[in-house]
Amino acid sequence: MPINSKIPQGELSKKWTTYKSTCKLVNPANKRQLEVIVIGTGLAGASAAASLGELGYKVKTFCFQDSPRRAHSIAAQGGINAAKNYQNDGDSTYRLFYDTVKGGDYRAREANVYRLAEVSANIIDQCVAQGVPFAREYGGLLSNRSFGGTQVQRTFYAAGQTGQQLLIGAYQALERQVALGNVKQYSRHEMLDVVIIDGKCRGVIVRNLVTGELERHFGHAVLLCSGGYGNVFYLSTNAMGSNVTAAWKAHKKGAFFGNPCYTQIHPTCIPVSGDHQSKLTLMSESLRNDGRIWVPKKQNDTRKATDIPEEERDYYLERRYPAFGNLVPRDVASRAAKERCDAGYGVGSSKQAVFLDFASAIERYGKVEANKQQMSNPSREQIIAMGKEVVKEKYGNLFDMYAKITGENPYEVPMRIYPAVHYTMGGLWVDYELQTSVPGLYALGEANFSDHGANRLGASALMQGLADGYFVIPYTLGNNLADDIRTKAIPTDHPAFEEAEKAVRERIEKLMSIKGTESVESFHKRLGKIMWDKCGMARNAQGLKEAAEEIKALRKEFWNNVRIPGDINEFNPELDKANRVADFMELGELMCIDALHRSESCGGHFREEHQTEDGEALRHDEEFLYVAAWEYKGESNFELHKESLDYEVVHPTQRSYK
Amino acid sequence: MEHYNMNLTLKVWRQKNNKAQGKFETFQVKDISSEMSFLEMFDVLNEQLVADNKEPIAFDHDCREGICGMCSMHINGRAHGPWHQTTTCQLHMREYKDGDTIVVEPWRADAFPVIKDLVVDRTAFDRIIESGGYISVNTGNAQDANCLPIEKQQADLSFAAAACIGCGACVAACPNASAMLFVSAKASHLALLPQGRPEAKIRATNMIAQMDKEGFGSCTNIGACEAECPKGISLDNIARMNREYIAATFSGSNE
Numbered sequence: 001m002p003i004n005s006k007i008p009q010g011e012l013s014k015k016w017t018t019y020k021s022t023c024k025l026v027n028p029a030n031k032r033q034l035e036v037i038v039i040g041t042g043l044a045g046a047s048a049a050a051s052l053g054e055l056g057y058k059v060k061t062f063c064f065q066d067s068p069r070r071a072h073s074i075a076a077q078g079g080i081n082a083a084k085n086y087q088n089d090g091d092s093t094y095r096l097f098y099d100t101v102k103g104g105d106y107r108a109r110e111a112n113v114y115r116l117a118e119v120s121a122n123i124i125d126q127c128v129a130q131g132v133p134f135a136r137e138y139g140g141l142l143s144n145r146s147f148g149g150t151q152v153q154r155t156f157y158a159a160g161q162t163g164q165q166l167l168i169g170a171y172q173a174l175e176r177q178v179a180l181g182n183v184k185q186y187s188r189h190e191m192l193d194v195v196i197i198d199g200k201c202r203g204v205i206v207r208n209l210v211t212g213e214l215e216r217h218f219g220h221a222v223l224l225c226s227g228g229y230g231n232v233f234y235l236s237t238n239a240m241g242s243n244v245t246a247a248w249k250a251h252k253k254g255a256f257f258g259n260p261c262y263t264q265i266h267p268t269c270i271p272v273s274g275d276h277q278s279k280l281t282l283m284s285e286s287l288r289n290d291g292r293i294w295v296p297k298k299q300n301d302t303r304k305a306t307d308i309p310e311e312e313r314d315y316y317l318e319r320r321y322p323a324f325g326n327l328v329p330r331d332v333a334s335r336a337a338k339e340r341c342d343a344g345y346g347v348g349s350s351k352q353a354v355f356l357d358f359a360s361a362i363e364r365y366g367k368v369e370a371n372k373q374q375m376s377n378p379s380r381e382q383i384i385a386m387g388k389e390v391v392k393e394k395y396g397n398l399f400d401m402y403a404k405i406t407g408e409n410p411y412e413v414p415m416r417i418y419p420a421v422h423y424t425m426g427g428l429w430v431d432y433e434l435q436t437s438v439p440g441l442y443a444l445g446e447a448n449f450s451d452h453g454a455n456r457l458g459a460s461a462l463m464q465g466l467a468d469g470y471f472v473i474p475y476t477l478g479n480n481l482a483d484d485i486r487t488k489a490i491p492t493d494h495p496a497f498e499e500a501e502k503a504v505r506e507r508i509e510k511l512m513s514i515k516g517t518e519s520v521e522s523f524h525k526r527l528g529k530i531m532w533d534k535c536g537m538a539r540n541a542q543g544l545k546e547a548a549e550e551i552k553a554l555r556k557e558f559w560n561n562v563r564i565p566g567d568i569n570e571f572n573p574e575l576d577k578a579n580r581v582a583d584f585m586e587l588g589e590l591m592c593i594d595a596l597h598r599s600e601s602c603g604g605h606f607r608e609e610h611q612t613e614d615g616e617a618l619r620h621d622e623e624f625l626y627v628a629a630w631e632y633k634g635e636s637n638f639e640l641h642k643e644s645l646d647y648e649v650v651h652p653t654q655r656s657y658k
Numbered sequence: 659m660e661h662y663n664m665n666l667t668l669k670v671w672r673q674k675n676n677k678a679q680g681k682f683e684t685f686q687v688k689d690i691s692s693e694m695s696f697l698e699m700f701d702v703l704n705e706q707l708v709a710d711n712k713e714p715i716a717f718d719h720d721c722r723e724g725i726c727g728m729c730s731m732h733i734n735g736r737a738h739g740p741w742h743q744t745t746t747c748q749l750h751m752r753e754y755k756d757g758d759t760i761v762v763e764p765w766r767a768d769a770f771p772v773i774k775d776l777v778v779d780r781t782a783f784d785r786i787i788e789s790g791g792y793i794s795v796n797t798g799n800a801q802d803a804n805c806l807p808i809e810k811q812q813a814d815l816s817f818a819a820a821a822c823i824g825c826g827a828c829v830a831a832c833p834n835a836s837a838m839l840f841v842s843a844k845a846s847h848l849a850l851l852p853q854g855r856p857e858a859k860i861r862a863t864n865m866i867a868q869m870d871k872e873g874f875g876s877c878t879n880i881g882a883c884e885a886e887c888p889k890g891i892s893l894d895n896i897a898r899m900n901r902e903y904i905a906a907t908f909s910g911s912n913e
């Protein structure tokens with residue numbers, strides 16, 4: 001099948017405007033006849049469902065949590081980007097576009113990224129109209145902060161809980177549509193397959209997680225907004241339930257999987273404390289605005305951080321990257337931390353950690369406050385006390401979280417941090433209209449591969465999720481559904497529904513019948529370890545080949561020896577988890593295959609064989625300037641399709657943050 | 659921080675489903691590290707139960723970062739346990755010492771029926787939002803965000819109310835099982851912003867009506883909700899919403 005990304009003709013900056021003014025529309029009477037299924041109610045799903053409901057489509061939403069408001073988007077801390085240029089510091093649509101393409105190490109599609117930058121400003125307007133309480137300055141205007149990989153301040157935020165505030169905004173808009181009868185909402189429901197009829201996606205099979213019953217739902221179109229798959233590594237910053245199941249089922253029914261190996265390892269997370277660890281906690285990137293990262297200059301230095309004098313500290317990001325300093329992109333910062341720890345400079349009991357220090361920020365802010373208050377001779381104590389107040393106002397909830405988890409006070413001693421799996425740039429391949437390679441099946445938000453190339457910049461996922469849901473899909477879905485207005489709702493006793501449901505039922509029965517000896521959790525941990533060791537922050541051909549084999553063996557063991565207590569027809573979280581882990585075990589293999597085939601380093605994908613002299617990622621544009629879109633051909637059998645990336649405006653160069 | 663290990667006795671509420679009778683069951687867990695979170699301690703217990711071929715304890719959780727509002731354990735008589743302004747998932751085991759007994763129950767409220775073990779049904783909260791917890795604005799064509807300056811203090815107050823994570827601890831903590839803290843936080847978040855003013859009265863009226871319909875108890879100013887709320891939602895929100903509600907009742911309309 002040839003790949004058609006459906007990028008509109010014309011100048012980059014005009015493509016989206018042209019598309020919007022020429023795409024097909026569906027009239028209101030017809031919209032009422034068209035049913036749309038939305039899987040997931042995170043930022044992407046909730047914003048899409050609310051907007052489509054407002055337009056008059058008949059929408060159904062599904063999520064596995066007990067309420068749409070609890071989707072993983074809720075946990076986003078730091079902020080959301082938009083090219084508003086409110087700070088008058090030289091920002092523009094073009095600059096946001098350029099930063100994103102460069103940050104993604106030239107592996108993203110120009111047209112998509114430009115559109116994202118274009119609609120970014122509308123997102124902020126929309127959210128404020130909905131009542132999202134963004135941080136403000138004393139003059140009453142919106143406040144901004146900086147994030148990694150940029151030199152302007154374009155990040156909007158709501159203390160350290162931007163995701164929660166944005167999601168509540170979208171959720172409220174969604175509940176309004178539920179009240180109006182335009183959206184029907186199903187919580188504690190998990191999608192376990194898509195239904196394809198005459199080559200088009202026409203529905204889903206879902207499991208009611210409370211009763212265990214399987215249900216069939218018809219839709220003229222299905223939107224997967226099911227989030228990312230970082231939990232394939234077991235330990236990640238994702239919520240415990242985040243999974244790949246929806247996307248993977250779609251993949252097995254024909255949707256191509258784009259760049260599965262592009263994983264983001266976030267540089268600032270609380271380090272692992274022991275085997276009991278169930279997840280890792282992010283310390284927002286916004287902390288790098290004010291925190292300085294360092295390790296001791298001496299190897300195996302066991303002194304307390306506060307006992308190490310200034311001249312014996314190595315602020316290695318500032319040293320290596322003077323232009324961006326602590327605000328280099330995530331992939332660069334993570335690798336630099338790994339490099340220091342591997343070389344023996346790590347701190348803490350595990351030696352797998354570096355310091356994130358706020359002492360100089362506290363002093364700096366304290367002095368500013370003293371000035372503001374026109375204090376003539378402030379004492380050091382006064383300065384520090386005032387500085388701590390400022391830092392508390394900015395990052396208080398993050399500092400509290402750190403203190404609760406580690407039992408240490410980050411206002412007094414530097415935080416210890418280490419990189420952790422955080423986000424997946426890979427996902428279902430979609431065209432410019434966010435449609436997968438299966439007609440009628442769309443993917444939005446983190447579930448698709450589209451906008452971030454090989455590395456995502458901070459504060460860009462929230463932007464992308466909301467751009468997809470509020471501003472892109474309402475147009476592109478209409479353009480396609482305009483051809484479907486004569487299609488009557490297909491009754492769910494259609495053989496395709498029967499068959500899909502049967503397959504789902506059989507798989508569940510099979511899982512329950514194994515009655516082995518090892519828990520799902522234990523298999524998940526073992527999978528995670530293979531992935532982290534061999535397909536994690538640094539990868540090489542040998543390790544990837546081994547990993548693919550090890551995963552296959554583990555999968556076999558799983559299907560022979562997993563133990564799932566309880567019954568099928570009841571609330572059974574162990575069974576839910578088993579369904580998800582089974583899919584992770586298939587995805588993990590594809591990630592290794594993709595990472596092995598991409599014999600270059602780019603963004604978050606670092607192949608040890610391909611690095612510059614000073615250890616930076618070395619791309620091979622002549623060979624790999626494409627999106628790898630994998631087609632499922634049966635177990636362990638994937639066919640590669642290439643979508644070549646034609647850069648018309650930006651010219652790929654070696655990224656430099658020096 | 660010094661780390662240590664401990665052995666504990668757990669008394670946990672078990673209930674097969676909504677129809678079944680529930681009862682406490684006692685478990686012993688060993689070698690629990692003081693570095694674990696409370697839910698990681700439950701993970702250990704559940705792994706042990708699976709190993710013994712028994713059914714693990716069902717409990718709600720997702721983010722484990724104190725923000726999704728999913729976790730919901732009543733621990734030794736307190737919603738979300740002993741730590742001030744802390745969700746169950748953020749409670750850590752260094753609170754406990756070797757030999758302690760911990761009693762864990764689900765949220766108890768008629769409006770939150772038990773689904774299984776420690777898992778309850780909180781969809782009543784969704785329906786309260788549905789009844790009016792939003793600003794009626796459609797997607798698209800909103801005016802430029804900075805055309806609406808908002809006094810920082812006011813914006814901060816709104817944010818403080820919006821910090822509610824919808825966990826339901828306020829209901830579980832209240833002897834009347836009232837949902838006033840939750841409802842008032844949601845209403846205040848919007849009513850404190852100029853965008854939310856036009857619908858403030860009708861919003862309060864409708865949300866309170868829905869709350870009553872769901873079977874939550876009435877508020878008698880006990881204040882247990884505020885004390886147990888993991889996000890420090892203030893009782894001021896209740897006073898604010900009451901004013902809104904009374905104003906709506908007096909004017910007899912919702913202008």
Ligand SMILES: Cc1cc2nc3c(=O)[nH]c(=O)nc-3n(C[C@H](O)[C@H](O)[C@H](O)COP(=O)(O)OP(=O)(O)OC[C@H]3O[C@@H](n4cnc5c(N)ncnc54)[C@H](O)[C@@H]3O)c2cc1C
Pocket residue numbers: 039040041042043044045062063064065068071072073074075076077078079080162163189190191192225226227228237238239242243245246282422423444445446447458459460461462463465
């Ligand atoms: C700790 C943390 C902090 C972050 N901070 C930021 C930040 O500051 N800025 C930023 O831009 N990005 C941030 N991100 C990234 C960002 O939060 C996510 O990429 C984004 O929120 C994903 O949104 P989504 O709508 O695509 O998916 P999610 O929010 O993950 O939603 C997925 C939805 O799909 C549902 N679902 C999944 N599978 C199924 C199924 N099989 N059946 C039914 N429903 C299903 C779930 O119930 C859920 O409703 C952060 C991420 C993490 C982990």
Ligand code: SF4
Pocket residue numbers: 821822823824825826827828829839840843886887888889890891
């Ligand atoms: S008011 Fe507090 S206790 Fe009640 S739901 Fe909100 S966060 Fe939870």
Ligand code: FES
Pocket residue numbers: 718719720721722723724725726727728729745746747748
């Ligand atoms: S699990 Fe999300 S708040 Fe506790």
